[in-house]
Amino acid sequence: MTTPTLASLTPEARSLLETQDIELPSWAFGNSGTRFRVFATPGTPRTPYEKLADAAQVQAYTGAASRVSLHIPWDEVDDYADLKRHAADLGVTLGAINSNVFQDEDYKFGSLCSPDPAVRRKAVDAHKHCIEIMSATGSRDLKIWLADGTNYPGQDSIRGRQERLAEGLHEIYAALAPDQRLLLEYKFFEPAFYHTDVPDWGTSLLHCLDLGEQAMVVLDTGHHAPGTNIEFIVAQLLRVGRLGAFDFNSRFYADDDLIVGAADPFQLFRIMNEIVSAGALAPDSGVAFVLDQCHNLEAKIPGEIRSILNVQEATAKALLVDRGALAAAQRNCDVLGANAVLLDAYNTDVRPLLAELRESQGLDPDPMGAFLASGYLDAITAARVGGQQAGWGA
Numbered sequence: 001m002t003t004p005t006l007a008s009l010t011p012e013a014r015s016l017l018e019t020q021d022i023e024l025p026s027w028a029f030g031n032s033g034t035r036f037r038v039f040a041t042p043g044t045p046r047t048p049y050e051k052l053a054d055a056a057q058v059q060a061y062t063g064a065a066s067r068v069s070l071h072i073p074w075d076e077v078d079d080y081a082d083l084k085r086h087a088a089d090l091g092v093t094l095g096a097i098n099s100n101v102f103q104d105e106d107y108k109f110g111s112l113c114s115p116d117p118a119v120r121r122k123a124v125d126a127h128k129h130c131i132e133i134m135s136a137t138g139s140r141d142l143k144i145w146l147a148d149g150t151n152y153p154g155q156d157s158i159r160g161r162q163e164r165l166a167e168g169l170h171e172i173y174a175a176l177a178p179d180q181r182l183l184l185e186y187k188f189f190e191p192a193f194y195h196t197d198v199p200d201w202g203t204s205l206l207h208c209l210d211l212g213e214q215a216m217v218v219l220d221t222g223h224h225a226p227g228t229n230i231e232f233i234v235a236q237l238l239r240v241g242r243l244g245a246f247d248f249n250s251r252f253y254a255d256d257d258l259i260v261g262a263a264d265p266f267q268l269f270r271i272m273n274e275i276v277s278a279g280a281l282a283p284d285s286g287v288a289f290v291l292d293q294c295h296n297l298e299a300k301i302p303g304e305i306r307s308i309l310n311v312q313e314a315t316a317k318a319l320l321v322d323r324g325a326l327a328a329a330q331r332n333c334d335v336l337g338a339n340a341v342l343l344d345a346y347n348t349d350v351r352p353l354l355a356e357l358r359e360s361q362g363l364d365p366d367p368m369g370a371f372l373a374s375g376y377l378d379a380i381t382a383a384r385v386g387g388q389q390a391g392w393g394a
């Protein structure tokens with residue numbers, strides 16, 4: 001393939017690249033780590049306000065990260081209208097509200113699936129609180145990930161827990177406004193090691209279908225067993241119109257939460273290829289592209305910038321796939337020809353094209369270089385002295 005330029009793109013492909021928007025997780029800007037140690041980073045935000053300021057830097061230099069997800073209670077504030085105003089002043093908006101019903105003593109044996117009705121009530125109420133926040137922040141999506149499950153066979157009734165889950169989800173769903181969505185994330189293990197109550201896309205989809213049209217599945221790329229064909233799941237969920245959001249990240253082993261595209265850029269390309277071929281990249285497609293990452297060792301803002309660039313590169317490559325040639329090769333059962341069409345796009349260097357796109361949008365062609373040269377990291381290191389650095393509380 002010849003080196004692509006802006007002029008060589010179709011108007012549709014250009015516009016999709018120009019409007020691509022990837023939501024940032026507020027928690028990526030706080031400290032995180034493994035169960036062995038959470039290392040502090042100088043300049044780490046102390047408040048949700050400071051997290052938004054850091055997220056706004058990613059948007060300022062990439063122009064492709066205008067929304068920020070909040071995690072409640074990690075990002076609890078007194079006045080959400082004020083937080084919303086603060087975000088707007090910084091040039092970003094508040095995105096999905098993530099519920100956290102996994103870090104309270106009461107949730108030791110589960111939240112919505114707990115055998116204890118009082119705990120289930122508390123978990124449902126925590127979600128209703130999130131919905132109230134959504135109304136104040138203007139957020140569309142309530143994202144639910146549950147740590148619920150068991151560690152030993154026989155510990156609790158698998159079926160009984162599904163019934164409790166369905167009941168809790170119905171009550172939460174009923175509290176949504178018509179323009180709000182419930183997004184149900186799945187994860188095959190961790191922290192539960194024997195069974196997890198929402199382990200896979202099938203379980204999530206069954207609950208969503210039962211709930212109604214405002215319920216959608218969240219696909220976190222790190223939440224699958226090694227070797228899982230994630231793009232197949234993407235294609236399947238798109239087919240039935242129930243892919244609500246991605247949580248993008250990379251895994252080498254378990255749920256590593258590393259930078260998206262770092263472990264397997266070809267997998268990210270294959271995922272974006274399914275998205276593009278289904279027409280699901282458009283801003284109004286209903287699929288939210290969100291990062292869910294932790295930067296334990298690397299600097300956090302550059303880590304998020306790198307992530308945005310990786311998604312943009314995979315997307316640009318997917319947009320370069322010669323769809324006509326691919327369809328013809330597939331019709332003719334030309335196995336290697338069809339595969340070559342995909343590989344041709346994947347092996348194209350799209351970095352000059354994206355640099356040209358950024359310049360056309362008034363951005364620096366090298367977001368990482370420009371951010372590092374800006375002095376922002378030194379400024380926050382000097383300014384954010386004292387107080388309690390934000391962290392994920394593990």
Ligand code: PSV
Pocket residue numbers: 027098145185187220247255292
């Ligand atoms: C669970 O591993 C998860 O992916 C969920 O999305 C949580 O909300 C998030 O991580 C917290 O980091």
Ligand code: MN
Pocket residue numbers: 145185220247292
């Ligand atoms: Mn996730």
